[in-house]
Amino acid sequence: MLAFDVYEDRCPTRMVLDRLADKWALLILDRLHDGPVRFNHLRRDIKGISQKVLSQTLKKLERDGLISRQVFATVPVTVEYGLTDLGRTLTDTVAALAHWAERNMDAVVAAQKAYDAAAR
Amino acid sequence: MLAFDVYEDRCPTRMVLDRLADKWALLILDRLHDGPVRFNHLRRDIKGISQKVLSQTLKKLERDGLISRQVFATVPVTVEYGLTDLGRTLTDTVAALAHWAERNMDAVVAAQKAYDAAAR
DNA sequence: CGGTATCCCGTTTGATACTG
DNA sequence: CAGTATCAAACGGGATACCG
Numbered sequence: 001m002l003a004f005d006v007y008e009d010r011c012p013t014r015m016v017l018d019r020l021a022d023k024w025a026l027l028i029l030d031r032l033h034d035g036p037v038r039f040n041h042l043r044r045d046i047k048g049i050s051q052k053v054l055s056q057t058l059k060k061l062e063r064d065g066l067i068s069r070q071v072f073a074t075v076p077v078t079v080e081y082g083l084t085d086l087g088r089t090l091t092d093t094v095a096a097l098a099h100w101a102e103r104n105m106d107a108v109v110a111a112q113k114a115y116d117a118a119a120r
Numbered sequence: 121m122l123a124f125d126v127y128e129d130r131c132p133t134r135m136v137l138d139r140l141a142d143k144w145a146l147l148i149l150d151r152l153h154d155g156p157v158r159f160n161h162l163r164r165d166i167k168g169i170s171q172k173v174l175s176q177t178l179k180k181l182e183r184d185g186l187i188s189r190q191v192f193a194t195v196p197v198t199v200e201y202g203l204t205d206l207g208r209t210l211t212d213t214v215a216a217l218a219h220w221a222e223r224n225m226d227a228v229v230a231a232q233k234a235y236d237a238a239a240r
Numbered sequence: 241c242g243g244t245a246t247c248c249c250g251t252t253t254g255a256t257a258c259t260g
Numbered sequence: 261c262a263g264t265a266t267c268a269a270a271c272g273g274g275a276t277a278c279c280g
Contacts, residue, residue: 002150002218009168014143016221016228021143023134033121039262048129050254055263065231076261077260086227093216098122100213101136107206108136111185159242170274175243196241197280 019064024049024057026094029083032067033091036082066090139184144169144177146214149203152187153211156202186210 005011019025027046031037037045043054058081061067066087072078083091125131139145147166151157157165163174178201181187186207192198203211 001153002147002215003222006218006222007147007151007166012225012229013218013221016225017146017218018143019228020217020221021141021146023138023141026137026141027122027127030122031127043262046127051263052255053253056252063232063235064228065235066228071262074261077263079262086224086231089224090220093213093220095122096213097140097217098126098133098137100210101133101140102123102126104206104209105132105136108139108184108186109132111206112183115183115185163242171243172275173273176272191242194241197243199242 016064019060020090020094022057024053025061026098028054028057028061028081029066029087029091029094030098032081032083032087033095036070036080039079039081042081061087136184139180140210140214142177144173145181146218148174148177148181148201149186149207149211149214150218152201152203152207153215156190156200159199159201162201181207 003013006013006017008014024046027049028042031042031045039054039058042058043049043051046054049057058067058069062069062081065084068082068084070080070082072080123133126133126137128134144166147169148162151162151165159174159178162178163169163171166174169177178187178189182189182201185204187201188204190200190202192200
């Protein structure tokens with residue numbers, strides 16, 4: 001079980017956990033695992049995210065020190081997002097969570113069907 | 121990196137990942153790690169969660185086959201929530217994520233201060 | 241005890257347009 | 261290319277009240 005304070009309201013750990021409990025953040029962190037990616041590339045790769053939400057999420061992750069933003073003075077300007085050292089310490093765990101989802105999605109979908117079939 | 125389909129919109133893996141990307145769900149799953157817990161006990165332990173949201177989250181987790189709900193015909197009625205076998209396969213990973221948050225919250229908070237100090 | 245129903249409001253999101 | 265600005269619409273979540 002987790003440390004006691006994780007269950008406390010307004011503790012720093014909970015704030016961090018809150019930030020990680022975001023599907024876009026998890027997908028972005030994982031997508032950056034292989035190296036830096038540009039803004040619109042990320043936007044295209046992560047299907048369904050809007051420009052606005054991608055921008056907001058990247059800003060939060062940068063503020064948390066998990067990703068870095070590097071601007072290149074090309075015309076037009078190019079921006080690359082990559083993991084920081086801190087961010088890299090997290091990707092294995094994120095990948096583990098996502099891989100659980102990949103491995104067990106069939107079981108989850110089956111459970112949902114069984115639950116729904118029980119007619120609530 | 122994750123399998124390609126994780127980045128696809130409306131894929132089952134993403135649905136599962138969405139569900140896990142919920143701070144309350146993560147806290148509940150972890151809290152049930154040591155054994156079944158009653159509704160109001162859970163409500164008291166996980167500070168800040170409302171009755172409504174706890175009820176909703178438990179229902180979703182039960183539908184996903186991650187937790188089980190057992191009703192005892194006492195007066196008044198008693199309800200215990202516990203992990204299913206499927207749920208138990210997930211708790212280690214959830215704990216890893218939360219422990220990362222515990223270990224690295226100082227670094228994250230420091231990064232936030234540095235970012236904010238840079239005056240945006 | 242363990243919920244559900246209702247109202248209501250703040251936050252989030254999507255769509256669209258615009259800019260350095 | 262990589263964003264920001266703005267507005268409306270949708271959603272989630274808190275407060276409260278009530279029920280088996």
